[in-house]
Amino acid sequence: MEQGYLILETGEVFEGTIIGKNQECIGEVVFNTGMTGYQEMMTDPSYSGQILTFCYPLIGNYGINLVDDESKKVAVSGVIIGDACDKPSHFLAAKSLSAQLEQAGISGLTGVDTRSLVQSIRKSGTVKGVITKNPFYNKELVQQYESPFWVEQVSTTELISYKNDGPHVVLMDYGYKKSILDALLHENCSVTVVPYHFNFKQVQELKPDGIVFSNGPGNPMELAGQFEEIKKMTQQYPSLGICLGHQLLALAYGARTEKLAYGHRGGNHPVKELLTGKVRMTSQNHSYVVMEDSIDPKELIITYRNVNDKTVEGLKHKKYPVQSVQFHPEAHPGPSDTAHIFNEFIQQISSVGVVNYAVK
Known part of the structure; x- marks a missing residue:
């Protein structure tokens, strides 16, 4: 095993041991506070182009299984770990974490002082970095790195259909x-x-009963050319936006987004449901948020708010059956606190979809 380095654009250097594919990788360095779920995180397309730092010190102890991937391949550009376990213990484990990285061609560092690294990111904000064997890697090359349009790289290029007996969702x-x-x-x-x-028009030809706008990587403003089309869809069909989808719906209705200093990534983010006053524990993974002062109160109302930093976590349209959440209602960081959001979406389809299609 070779010694490796994480070199940040700030010039800071963190030492460790290389695991996975022994090659240089560069990307935005972020951190997640979750104690479990490393397999889901590494395969979540929202992490595309990012070097993911795990706050929890021991990663890999229950291995990698064949059922929990969130996409068909590892999405992260690299991983930073305090202590990588190479001998997992779990009845579903099919391989080790390092084997997964090796097969996927992804670089990682273990034995890193992740606490110090996270403190650095929290102090200076999200930074770019490179995993390399060269301790003298030029930090200016890291500073000059520009991310590609990741959504285009992770999105499907063809229609994929799943048949069932209920409403048709695009x-x-x-x-x-x-x-x-x-x-x-x-x-x-x-x-x-x-x-x-x-x-x-392409969506309309599919004759859906509702539309879900998914999560995804990068800056939502990279999709500015789609805002008008997104708005047309939401004015015709019941719609649910999740994470990036939430940001896109807000932007389509004239709101503004900004990047957080170091994002929300973890499985224990408390979010207050404003209608009921209940606090829900949520799983989150995002860099950008919708700015409250940019929301048109004649169009949208705020439904959820982050307890920690008061940022907007959910929106609902006053006229159309459109709702969105910044967190992940499909995730289960413990209890299924926000799974009801999918039920509400289906109920909206049932109540307004019949009316929509009655006039077609």
Whole structure:
């Protein structure tokens, strides 16, 4: 095993041991506070282009199984770990974490002082970094790195259909998690997954009963060319936006988004449901948020708010059957606190979908 380094654009250097594929990788360095779920995190397309730091010190102890991947391949550019366990103990484990990284061609570092790294990110904000064997890697090359348009790289290029007996839902794929698809299928929905660039007429031809706008990587403003089409869809069909989808719905109705200093990533983010006053524990993974002062109160109302930093976590349209959440209702960080959001979406389809199609 070779010594490796994480070199940040700030010039800070963190030492460790290379695991997985022994090659350089560069990306935005982020951290997740979750104690479990490393397999789901690494395969979540929202992490595309990012070097993921695990706050929990021991990663890999229950191995990698064949059922919990959120996409068909590892999405992260690299991983940073305090202590990587290479001898997992779990009855579903099919391979080790390092074997998963090796097979996927992904680099990682173990033996890193992740606490110090996270403190650095919290102090300076999310930074770019490189995993390398060269301790003298030029930090200016890291500073100059520009991320590609990741949504285009992770979205499907063809229609994918799943038949069921319930309502037909179009899933706009900006990098959707398999758990979202599973949640819709669990509600007995037929689902058609479509490319991110599908316009209103193309969606209309599929004759959906509702639309889900998925999560995904990157800056939502990279999809500015889709805002008008997204707005048309939401004015015609019951709609649910999740994470990036939430941001896109807000932007389509004139709101503004900004990047957080170091994002929300973890499985224990408390969110207050404003209608009831209840606090829900949520799973989150995002860098951008909708700015409250940019929301038109004549169009949208705030439904959820983050307890920690008061940021907007959910929206609902005053006229159309449109709702969105910044967190992941399909995730299960412990209890299923927010699974009811999918039930509400299906109820909206049942109550307004009949009216919509009666006039067609």
